[in-house]
Amino acid sequence: xxxxxxxxxxxxxxxxxxxxxxxxxxxxxxxxxxxxxxxxxxxxxxxxxxxxxxxxxxxxxxxxxxxxxxxxxxxxxxxxxxxxxxxxxxxxxxxxxxxxxxxxxxxxxxxxxxxxxxxxxxxxxxxxxxxxxxxxxxxxxxxxxxxxxxxxxxxxxxxxxxxxxxxxxxxxxxxxxxxxxxxxxxxxxxxxxxxxxxxxxxxxxxxxxxxxxxxxxxxxxxxxxxxxxxxxxxxxxxxxxxxxxxxxxxxxxxxxx
Amino acid sequence: xxxxxxxxxxxxxxxxxxxxxxxxxxxxxxxxxxxxxxxxxxxxxxxxxxxxxxxxxxxxxxxxxxxxxxxxxxxxxxxxxxxxxxxxxxxxxxxxxxxxxxxxxxxxxxxxxxxxxxxxxxxxxxxxxxxxxxxxxxxxxxxxxxxxxxxxxxxx
Numbered sequence: 001x002x003x004x005x006x007x008x009x010x011x012x013x014x015x016x017x018x019x020x021x022x023x024x025x026x027x028x029x030x031x032x033x034x035x036x037x038x039x040x041x042x043x044x045x046x047x048x049x050x051x052x053x054x055x056x057x058x059x060x061x062x063x064x065x066x067x068x069x070x071x072x073x074x075x076x077x078x079x080x081x082x083x084x085x086x087x088x089x090x091x092x093x094x095x096x097x098x099x100x101x102x103x104x105x106x107x108x109x110x111x112x113x114x115x116x117x118x119x120x121x122x123x124x125x126x127x128x129x130x131x132x133x134x135x136x137x138x139x140x141x142x143x144x145x146x147x148x149x150x151x152x153x154x155x156x157x158x159x160x161x162x163x164x165x166x167x168x169x170x171x172x173x174x175x176x177x178x179x180x181x182x183x184x185x186x187x188x189x190x191x192x193x194x195x196x197x198x199x200x201x202x203x204x205x206x207x208x209x210x211x212x213x214x215x216x217x218x219x220x221x222x223x224x225x226x227x228x229x230x231x232x233x234x235x236x237x238x239x240x241x242x243x244x245x246x247x248x249x250x251x252x253x254x255x256x257x
Numbered sequence: 258x259x260x261x262x263x264x265x266x267x268x269x270x271x272x273x274x275x276x277x278x279x280x281x282x283x284x285x286x287x288x289x290x291x292x293x294x295x296x297x298x299x300x301x302x303x304x305x306x307x308x309x310x311x312x313x314x315x316x317x318x319x320x321x322x323x324x325x326x327x328x329x330x331x332x333x334x335x336x337x338x339x340x341x342x343x344x345x346x347x348x349x350x351x352x353x354x355x356x357x358x359x360x361x362x363x364x365x366x367x368x369x370x371x372x373x374x375x376x377x378x379x380x381x382x383x384x385x386x387x388x389x390x391x392x393x394x395x396x397x398x399x400x401x402x403x404x405x406x407x408x409x410x411x412x413x
Binding site for chain 2: 051104
């Protein structure tokens with residue numbers, strides 16, 4: 001059973017307050033981050049409300065009503081209620097209890113409205129922030145991957161330029177950017193293929209590329225399974241369209257830094 | 258508040274009385290639940306459910322806390338109850354009650370009793386397991402399935 005299924009199983013107990021201390025604290029933490037469990041919890045509580053219907057009993061004694069109203073009269077007036085100051089005659093006509101009930105409803109609605117406005121405002125500011133981030137990231141990525149960017153490889157003076165490849169790999173996202181320079185050209189029916197060499201298992205195809213007139217090429221974010229640990233990358237020459245398994249010989253290879 | 262009381266006090270009182278079996282204690286829960294609502298009207302989320310359902314769940318939880326002599330375990334702010342049916346009018350309640358009784362009647366006895374023990378007596382699943390001699394996992398599944406059976410009966 002996955003961890004999440006475990007939580008889902010315990011949700012009914014949590015709704016009933018029947019989950020013991022430690023488990024309850026863990027569930028509470030989980031609920032803070034899991035919207036689907038929160039939704040299910042609401043449904044379970046709705047189901048509980050249905051169960052209460054099977055309780056049919058006598059009505060509360062009359063004295064309870066007065067007892068409640070007396071207790072409320074003792075409560076300190078909250079600022080919200082005090083700020084609504086109608087004229088004396090209006091109080092007299094409606095009676096203060098009805099007015100108070102109306103105010104309670106109004107407060108509930110007002111709270112809802114404020115909460116919604118806040119949610120909207122924060123969603124808008126998050127969107128603006130995301131747009132700014134995107135713009136910043138585009139600026140960083142552009143000179144690396146745009147086709148008309150100039151690629152210059154620097155080597156020690158008096159050294160002829162060698163074929164060179166650099167792979168930038170982010171394991172947890174399965175993101176890969178690969179840049180190559182000074183690659184020898186290939187006949188039309190052939191292509192280079194990049195391989196991710198996992199610490200365990202067979203090489204994983206990571207994109208095909210053909211060098212341009214300058215010998216440069218790039219591969220950006222080919223589909224890769226996320227979370228694969230790479231011990232290195234390699235390049236082979238394959239038929240146009242690539243292959244699922246590398247064809248010997250390996251023409252270039254590198255291990256991680 | 259008097260209006261809310263007139264509309265919903267019977268739900269709250271009936272639940273409290275069923276749990277506690279004592280009119281005095283039930284009245285105390287009734288008082289406490291409505292006073293809480295008075296003090297914190299924002300605890301109830303009007304967009305997410307009906308007040309009657311919310312009060313029913315709060316009332317049951319408070320009554321169980323009182324029965325088991327423990328401090329309230331959930332803050333009323335945290336409780337959101339999705340609306341399965343509205344319990345505003347006596348007629349609605351009577352119709353829904355009929356349906357619930359039907360579902361409970363059709364439920365397997367072991368499932369019904371596990372659900373009732375958890376709901377009305379506030380027993381934890383390990384207490385129910387001890388009482389019935391059934392494994393913990395079975396009790397958990399029964400309770401969850403019982404609640405979902407009720408939900409299905411009310412889904413359109």
